[in-house]
Amino acid sequence: MALVLIKSDERPDPARAGGPQSASGPQDVLPRSFYQRPTLLVAQALLGKTLVHGDLRVRIVETEAYLGPDDLASHAAGWRRTPRNEVMYGPAGHAYVYFIYGMYFCLNVVTEDEGFPTAVLIRAGDPGARGPGVLCRELGLTREHNGLDLTAGGSLRIEAGPPPREKVVEAPRVGVDYAADWAAKPLRFYLDGNPWVSRKLRGRQPDVR
DNA sequence: CATTCGATCGAC
DNA sequence: TCGATCGAATGA
Numbered sequence: 001m002a003l004v005l006i007k008s009d010e011r012p013d014p015a016r017a018g019g020p021q022s023a024s025g026p027q028d029v030l031p032r033s034f035y036q037r038p039t040l041l042v043a044q045a046l047l048g049k050t051l052v053h054g055d056l057r058v059r060i061v062e063t064e065a066y067l068g069p070d071d072l073a074s075h076a077a078g079w080r081r082t083p084r085n086e087v088m089y090g091p092a093g094h095a096y097v098y099f100i101y102g103m104y105f106c107l108n109v110v111t112e113d114e115g116f117p118t119a120v121l122i123r124a125g126d127p128g129a130r131g132p133g134v135l136c137r138e139l140g141l142t143r144e145h146n147g148l149d150l151t152a153g154g155s156l157r158i159e160a161g162p163p164p165r166e167k168v169v170e171a172p173r174v175g176v177d178y179a180a181d182w183a184a185k186p187l188r189f190y191l192d193g194n195p196w197v198s199r200k201l202r203g204r205q206p207d208v209r
Numbered sequence: 210c211a212t213t214c215g216a217t218c219g220a221c
Numbered sequence: 222t223c224g225a226t227c228g229a230a231t232g233a
Contacts, residue, residue, distance in 0.1 A: 064216070066216075073216070074216085075216075080230095082229075082230070083229085084228090084229060084230085098216085098228095098229090099227080099228060099229080100215060100216070100217065100228090100229095101214095101215060101217050101218080101225085101226070101227080101228095102215090102217095102225070102226030102227035102228070103217080103218085103225070103226055103227075104217050104218075106216060106217080108216085121216055123216090130218095131217065131218065132216070132217075133217045133218065134217085134218075173216070174216075174217090175215080175216055175217070176216060178215090179216095
């Protein structure tokens, strides 16, 4: 039995560690300690959380984990360090937004310790954002948002919330066939049955190969 | 400087 | 299955 499907939110969630505040608002913003944990765990813990940009809000329903220098599908594979992926080497809780295929942007959240390049790609949001490119388009996210601190209480942030009721499904990542044995690893996670999860992935059996 | 390719998407 | 579309990465 794999060590996945951890109910990470059951453990001490810093955002809920009884502060003097209550109700909703900036105090629900996920703190850096949420992100500065194992990427695999953060990828699953983000499911069900609310991604906010200004007045726009979506529920995160699909993510992918990029595990670091050994991960051949990662932009930081082999410790590659370029202007583009620089924020992956920075502190957790910052946005890594990059331009892809000449027309889309993709949003990641940086995880783990500063200096170790890992991140989680946000792939879909409920409602209206089926796929990472569409998600950024719908939320108005571009290169301007690259590097922003998601924990600073600004217009771009992720808010806490209860664990999702849905079952968390694991599956291989998308578009990384070039990554040899890393392509088949179950590093994608999504909420079972959610209509906004990427199309190809929904109808299909998770572990087929 | 030239060339290749991509953590995508939606139409066919 | 394929074309759109162009910046980032790589190599000459």
